[in-house]
Amino acid sequence: MQPARPASLARTAAADPWVRAVVGVAVAAILWLLYGPGNITADVLVRAFAGVFLNVVGVVSAIRLARRPGLVPAVRRFWRSLTAMITLLLVGNVSRLLTTLWDPDVSAVAVGRFQTVCILTGVAILMVTALVHPHPKSTRQARLRYWLDASAVMTASAVVIWFMVDRTTGLGAGPVGPAAATVIAMAVAFTMTRLTISGLNPMNAVAAAPVFAAALLQCLSVAVVRATAGPAAQLSLQLATVALVSLGPRLQELMDRLRADRPLPARRAWSTLPYAMLGVVLLILPASLPEGLSGTAMVVFGGLFVITGIVVARQWVAFRENSALVQRLSRQEERVRLMLEYSTDITTLIDGNGAMSYLTPGSRALGYEPAELLGTRIVTMIHPEDLPGLLPDMQRLMVTPGANLTYQARYQHADGSWRWLEVTSRNLMHLPSVAAVVSNSRDVTESRELQDRLRHQATHDELTGLANRVLFGERLAETVGTGVALLHVDLDGFKPINDTYGHHAGDVVLTRVAERLRAVLPPDAMPARLGGDEFAVLLPGAGRPAAEQIAERFRAALAQPIELDGHSLRIAASVGVVAGAGVDPHALLREADAAMYRVKHAARENAA
Structure with a gap:
């Protein structure tokens, strides 16, 4: 059975009850605000009640994320700061709800002063957290890339906000809204840049996207919609902002669950941020030109030149890095080539x-x-x-x-x-x-x-090349329960030769005896020197008659004298023969030894 494929974030989010609740409440409230009866008090109450629920969902998710085990201190600090920010949004919504309930005739639909203070305080907390958020240890080139990307984002944000403030002023809006929009947008732009491309990202880019979108909507609702649309649109955008902020932590929770099922994608070695920011400014440029080279148009042109310079600098850094990388790869290839060649x-x-x-x-x-x-x-x-x-x-x-x-x-x-x-x-x-x-x-x-030589030396007699007692015993043990015959050989007259002509002559005699023994044996037989002038032969599958014939041929071979330094040396052998299917190899060898001694004693009695 094939393993189940890990669920995608889209399918997981669509099935999550909390995501469904946030989306459902936000959509229902926005539909009421846009298509409802239009009573201002009722609209503010709907926005406040829905906002409280959405903020509670965001706070709960952020608290759970901050309490995850194993977090590095900087990441835990970020989630605590986000918890504080959403909590302040919750306090502002509750205060707005209580104010509306206390004074049913309230007609102001924009954010009240206390709620504005709560929002700006929460954003300030998040911005301070971004300022102190540590960078992982990186190279000078990596730090340069980061600051170029951050500068591009900040420049584009400044151009966009200046354009929005200018449009708002032209439509007759007051200065407080644009100022608040400027602070919020700049702070969030810096915060998102700092926290998503610094290398130690506490929040996944997918989860950070709703928070960034919320900041843009907040700017739109404060700086533009107030001057061009009615209360319903203003309240709808505010509610959408709250919903997006609350979705961010919940999406991060879902992403953490999916990480166990699928590996994280590799981090890109290149960045599209400067080019994207250049595109944003280029989109604003036509809208700033109808009135000619006004102050706003000059600001847009200035931002365009600055970001173009940043893009050129970013490209120059990339070229230098690529050149260094090519040189490093060439050195590595040369090193590997030489290692393989030699x-x-x-x-x-x-x-x-x-x-x-x-x-x-x-x-x-x-x-x-x-x-x-x-x-x-x-x-x-x-x-x-x-x-x-x-x-x-x-x-x-x-x-x-x-x-x-x-x-x-x-x-x-x-x-x-x-x-x-x-x-x-x-x-x-x-x-x-x-x-x-x-x-x-x-x-x-x-x-x-x-290894073969050492193995041969461990299992064979060095002088004769025959198997030694150890190897002979192993092979004999392998034949237990099968038909086998044994010859046990003891040389007669070897000691006088050794004493008379010396050990060298004795070694020559033993070597010649081994050669003659091999010559009379069948291919499957195993001859062995057990020690001294004692030999043995293992005959697998042979019966006693065949073993007796081999023993006789061996004795006949030994009857031929051994020529050594002008001397004709004669030697004989006593050969004990046993055959059968023994169950004890040692007992079988003892029987052959006893048979050999019986032959030796019989020869002595006949000689006497």
């Missing part, structure tokens, strides 16, 4: 057909230039004895993205010999930049040969 390891890329599409110069360890192996299927170079055991794992590696495989196998050298390679492979077919299986191989032939 490395004895072989790095290869294998395509979906199992053919090599890239090799490093390390391929010369196999006697090939990289170009000679391009297009060669990797399986054609592996030893036929090693390939069957590796093929299932290699096939699984090729069809499983992200799979790993490490193995050792013999690869063919250009001269026809075989070299042991240790290969580590990883399937990166799912990465478009690679789209191959990446393998790194190193020559371990000498290591394998050393």
Whole structure:
């Protein structure tokens, strides 16, 4: 079953009961204000009651966000400040509601003085929080980019607000509204810039968008609508502002829930802010020109030149960063190229057909230039004895993205010999930049040969090359319960040769005896030197008659003298033979030993 896809923010917000409640209350109240009976007192009461509910939702969400565990102090401070701001908006709405209830004849629909103080105080708190909000440690170039972007936003905000104030003055509005709009818009523009592009963002851009939109609506309602529209439009825009501010914290809560289901998108390495601000000023420019080069038009032109300069500076910074990045990448590429060129390891890329599409110069360890192996299927170079055991794992590696495989196998050298390679492979077919299986191989032939020598020395007699007692015991234990025959050999007359001609002669005799023993044995037999002049032979699947024949051939082989330094040395052997399906390997070996001694004693009695 495929895992469920993480829900999008739009679907999550549409299903959230609190978002539905905020939108529903705001829409219902705005419809009443625009299409209701038009009673000013009733309209103010509807706006006040709805505003209180919307503010409560925003306060509750902001408090929950501020209490989340694991927040860094700066982020927690931001959410506490936003809580204080929305709380002040709530206090202002409550005061407006009480004032309307206390004086039903009230006719003022604009924000009252106390409510204005609450709004400006809340905005001031948020602005101070933005001023002290820390920047993460960054480079000088990153700080320069930030201040250029912030300057573009502030310049565009100043131009827009100047234009709005000029329009409002021309329409006959008083100076208090435009001044309040200027403070609110500039503060929010700076705050949003500081908190969304500083690198330590306490609020997601999606959640910050409604708050920023609320600031624009507040400016519109105070600076323009008051002079051109009736009370209903003024109250509707105020209510929409409150609803948007309350939606911001709730959307942030929903975003936090979604982060566990989907990774956060990577931060863009480039910014569109200066260009967007330039577009805003260009849109205002035609509206400022009907009266010629007025003071407002000059301000707009000035802002246009300033932002154009910022865009040019931003582009210059980007060019310098790109140039430095290209140089750094070139150095890294050169470093990697040299490392690969002089490395004895072989790095290869294998395509979906199992053919090599890239090799490093390390391929010369196999006697090939990289170009000679391009297009060669990797399986054609592996030893036929090693390939069957590796093929299932290699096939699984090729069809499983992200799979790993490490193995050792013999690869063919250009001269026809075989070299042991240790290969580590990883399937990166799912990465478009690679789209191959990446393998790194190193020559371990000498290591394998050393291991084989050490293993041989641990399990074989150094003088004769036969298996030692340890290996013989292991193989004997493997035959428990199966038909097997044992020969236990003890040389007769070896000690006098050793004493008369020395240890060197004794070693030569033992070596010749081992050679003659091998010569009479079938391929599946295992001869061993148990120690001194004592030998044994394991005959898997052999019965007693076959074992007796082999013992007889061995005795006949020993009848031929051993020539050493002009001396003809003769030696004989007592051979004990046992056969059967024993359950105790040690008991079987003891039986063969006892049989050998019986043969030795019988030979002595016959000689006597």
